[in-house]
Amino acid sequence: MMVTGVKLTLLLLVTTTLISFFVGTVLAVMRVSSVKALRILGTLYVEICRNIPGLFWLLFFYFVFPELLPSEWGKALNTYEHYPVVAGILGLTVDNSSYVSDILRSGKLAIPDSQKEAAITLGLKPVQQWLYVMLPQMYRAVLPPLGTRMIHNFKNTSLCMAITATELTWATQQIESLTFRGIEATTIATVFYIIVSALMVAVVLGLEKYLKIDMTSITKSKA
Amino acid sequence: MYFIEQFSNWKFYLVGAYPAGSMGGLLLNIVLAAIALSLSFFFAIILGCGRLSPKKYIRYPFGWFIDIVRSTPLLMIVFWFYFFLPYLLGEHVTVFGSAAFALVVYGASYQAEIVRAGILAVPRGQMEAALTVGLSKYQAMRYIIMPQAFKIMLPSFISFFVSLFKDTSIAYIIGVIELTQSGVIVSQRQPDRIYAAYLCVALGFWTVSYSISRFATSLEKRLGTIDLWRFSLVPGKR
Numbered sequence: 106m107m108v109t110g111v112k113l114t115l116l117l118l119v120t121t122t123l124i125s126f127f128v129g130t131v132l133a134v135m136r137v138s139s140v141k142a143l144r145i146l147g148t149l150y151v152e153i154c155r156n157i158p159g160l161f162w163l164l165f166f167y168f169v170f171p172e173l174l175p176s177e178w179g180k181a182l183n184t185y186e187h188y189p190v191v192a193g194i195l196g197l198t199v200d201n202s203s204y205v206s207d208i209l210r211s212g213k214l215a216i217p218d219s220q221k222e223a224a225i226t227l228g229l230k231p232v233q234q235w236l237y238v239m240l241p242q243m244y245r246a247v248l249p250p251l252g253t254r255m256i257h258n259f260k261n262t263s264l265c266m267a268i269t270a271t272e273l274t275w276a277t278q279q280i281e282s283l284t285f286r287g288i289e290a291t292t293i294a295t296v297f298y299i300i301v302s303a304l305m306v307a308v309v310l311g312l313e314k315y316l317k318i319d320m321t322s323i324t325k326s327k328a
Numbered sequence: 329m330y331f332i333e334q335f336s337n338w339k340f341y342l343v344g345a346y347p348a349g350s351m352g353g354l355l356l357n358i359v360l361a362a363i364a365l366s367l368s369f370f371f372a373i374i375l376g377c378g379r380l381s382p383k384k385y386i387r388y389p390f391g392w393f394i395d396i397v398r399s400t401p402l403l404m405i406v407f408w409f410y411f412f413l414p415y416l417l418g419e420h421v422t423v424f425g426s427a428a429f430a431l432v433v434y435g436a437s438y439q440a441e442i443v444r445a446g447i448l449a450v451p452r453g454q455m456e457a458a459l460t461v462g463l464s465k466y467q468a469m470r471y472i473i474m475p476q477a478f479k480i481m482l483p484s485f486i487s488f489f490v491s492l493f494k495d496t497s498i499a500y501i502i503g504v505i506e507l508t509q510s511g512v513i514v515s516q517r518q519p520d521r522i523y524a525a526y527l528c529v530a531l532g533f534w535t536v537s538y539s540i541s542r543f544a545t546s547l548e549k550r551l552g553t554i555d556l557w558r559f560s561l562v563p564g565k566r
Contacts, residue, residue, distance in 0.1 A: 156537035157530050158494040160501075160508060168515065169526050260401035267501050274403055287411055295404050302399035 107290065110276030111297060113190065117262040117272060118301075121197040122255050128198060129205025133243075134235055136206060137213050147206070154203035160264050163196035167268035170195075193265035193272075201258040208254060212247035213239065245316050252309030256302050263298075273297060334524035341510050341528045352505040354532040356424075360506065361493040363428050368435030375436055376443030377469070390440075397437035402498055406430040410502050427499035435492055442488065446481035447473060486544035490537045497533070507532050 135147035154162070167189065171179035182188050216239065224238040244251070266275035277294045281287030344352020351359070378390035397405065409426040421429075450473050458468035500508040511529035515522040 152538070153534065156490070156494075156534045156541065158497040158508070158533055160497045161526075161529055161533060164508065164512065165526055165530075168512075169522060172522060256399070260399075263401035263403040264498070264501075266403070274401070274407075277407070281411070291404065291407055291411070295400050295408075298401055298404060299396060299399045306399075 106276045106279060107273070107293065109271060110273035110294075113270065113272040114262055114297075115301075117190070117193055117197065117265060117270070118259050120194050121201060121258055121262070124194065125198045125201035125205055125258065128202035129209060130240065132202060132206035133209035133213065136210050151203045151206055154199050155207065159197065159200035159261050160267060162199045163193060163264055163268050166192040166195040166199075189265070189268050189270040192268055193262070193270045196268075197258060197261060197265070200261065201254065204254050204257075205251065208247050208250045209243055211250075212243035215246045216242050245318070248309065248313050248316065252305065252312075255309075256305050259301060259305060260298065334521050335528065337514060338528065340514065341507060341525075341532060344505060344510065350505070353510050354507045354536070356504065356506040357493065357496045357533075358536065360424070360428060360431065360496040360499060360504075361489070364431035364435045364492055364496070365489055367432045368439055371432065371436035372439030372443050375440035376447065379440060379444050380447060394437045394440050397433060398441070402430065402434050402495055403501060405434050406498055406502060409433075423499070423502045423504050427496075427502060427504050431492065431496065434495070435488075438488060439485065442481050442484045443477070445484075446477035449480045450476045483544055483548045486540060486547065490540045490544070493537055493540065494533060 132147050132150060135143040136151065138144055138147075170192070171182040171188075173179075174182070182191075185191075220238055220242065221234060224234040229237065262272060263274040265272050266278065269275065273294050277287065277290040280290040341353045343355045344350060346352070346355065375390055375394055378386055379394060381387045381390070406427060409421075409430045410423070413421045413426050413429060454472055454476065455468055458472040459465070463471065496506060497508045499506050500512070503509070505513070507529050511525040515525040518525075
């Protein structure tokens with residue numbers, strides 16, 4: 106039971122990290138784009154999602170979302186055995202991507218406008234400007250807060266037990282109710298969470314070191 | 329008419345059965361967050377200062393404690409308190425009590441890092457100058473460093489408060505009848521009101537968090553000019 110729990114927790118971690126990274130990037134680009142409609146849409150999404158708890162989004166996707174769909178689809182979702190996991194991924198992504206986009210947006214503000222102007226001068230298309238010039242620098246600038254957010258998201262996967270996704274925290278509660286060995290199970294789960302968080306911190310620190318550029322050389326060449 | 333009827337139990341979302349029965353709904357979230365914030369603030373200052381202590385035997389245990397709590401999910405902390413507080417205290421603890429306990433511990437170790445960052449952000453010269461003037465280390469900390477560090481910390485504190493307020497929804501999982509729980513209860517007893525119930529939950533959380541974060545942004549804008557010595561711990565001195 107613990108092993109399936111660990112597996113599902115890691116699955117949730119990987120999928121939500123990747124999806125919310127992607128969605129968050131798109132939202133961040135929307136929020137700083139020159140098209141007003143996109144900007145408003147992105148800001149609206151972030152302002153709504155950021156101020157509502159992640160637990161609400163999980164419950165929303167688990168209980169309400171199937172009701173919103175046409176009845177056959179909703180029925181199909183409700184009877185689908187892995188629907189808790191899908192709802193968990195959706196809910197965590199909605200919660201996390203708004204934070205990611207906010208962090209990335211602050212990264213955009215840290216990059217001088219001349220970078221974008223230089224990219225335009227080189228004749229790059231808007232997509233190329235973002236992909237090759239702006240985004241890589243944005244990611245590098247916001248790596249520490251982004252890492253913290255992803256670790257927070259990893260810890261939030263434990264909330265999926267509220268919608269009966271069989272992840273690690275759910276497994277500990279099952280063990281508690283079946284065998285009354287809650288202390289052992291909770292200890293193991295806590296140690297697991299601490300180890301994975303520590304690993305993620307190590308990865309972020311490693312990436313930071315790997316991606317670091319010598320800023321002094323750049324400022325010197327500018328002068 | 330039908331639409332209005334859907335929201336006829338708005339009072340349940342807002343305060344639960346409060347004047348007649350137990351408190352609940354959004355009010356309980358706010359109370360929980362206020363308790364957690366005010367208690368954890370004091371522990372946070374102790375933890376944060378302890379982590380900066382020059383003595384290794386103080387610094388390391390505090391550091392371990394903060395790191396362990398910070399890398400454990402809040403839900404796990406809630407369960408630890410929910411199951412093991414009764415063992416420790418030897419008596420029954422209400423779900424509200426264990427949720428509040430867990431939020432205090434969680435909030436304290438998160439805010440300890442804010443406190444630490446704030447203290448480290450004060451230029452070293454301030455401490456040196458204070459010691460030169462003849463203040464004791466405690467006096468220097470209290471009258472010179474802390475007021476300045478507090479100014480630096482304030483925005484982070486407020487954004488943490490938003491996050492803590494949203495995290496009170498976790499009490500739903502152990503059965504505290506707060507706003508999320510009220511919504512779920514209504515939607516299960518009256519399935520035709522499911523949209524209204526979830527809308528109310530979302531609206532309740534959104535209104536409070538949004539107004540706090542708006543306040544934070546306006547404060548951040550003003551912080552450049554505001555004279556924070558007015559809020560300092562030294563009465564009458566400027």
